[in-house]
Amino acid sequence: RKEVEQDPGPFNVPEGATVAFNCTYSNSASQSFFWYRQDCRKEPKLLMSVYSSGNEDGRFTAQLNRASQYISLLIRDSKLSDSATYLCVVPRPGSARQLTFGSGTQLTVLP
């Protein structure tokens, strides 16, 4: 299994839709996980951290399934401004100081 793997998409959804992305990881010892958002030709920015079973922040919910080694990101009531690439980030095996970034899932919210 790759260190981190994401469905690249693209996901094209209408405004107001609910969309979910999954990310699988190989490092079973990982304790912390992150979702970053990257707008086109911009730097990544932290969206959410996931330290236990899950985390919710407004329309965004991140869930962790340790048994199956995947994390998910759910976006409810999608807005046009949610259009971006969402990067799954996990610590590298054997090195908590190094983070592995997934290649990202591209989301386009359509009017």
Add this chain to the structure above:
Amino acid sequence: NAGVTQTPKFRILKIGQSMTLQCAQDMNHNYMYWYRQDPGMGLKLIYYSVGAGITDKGEVPNGYNVSRSTTEDFPLRLELAAPSQTSVYFCASSLLTGKGELFFGEGSRLTVL
């Protein structure tokens, strides 16, 4: 607050030339990182530093060098540029490692022809 500042934003190099990408942060973060991002790919860690005077290799260090003489600055040196080094380079810093938020610069787009 400026956060993380990278220069230059764009640069075109000829094969075999050398250059330094500058990175500075004003948040007093101990941890600093250099990543590269190729089109459609995730970020790959080149080098990182846990404090002034301490640097370590990441996933793809070949062809690069770094130094960390101060807490604020973390320059990335490309020696003998090759077309494979055409990429977008991001510098980042964090207060904690492995658990904390990474703050990224705006990126430096490098093309090697």
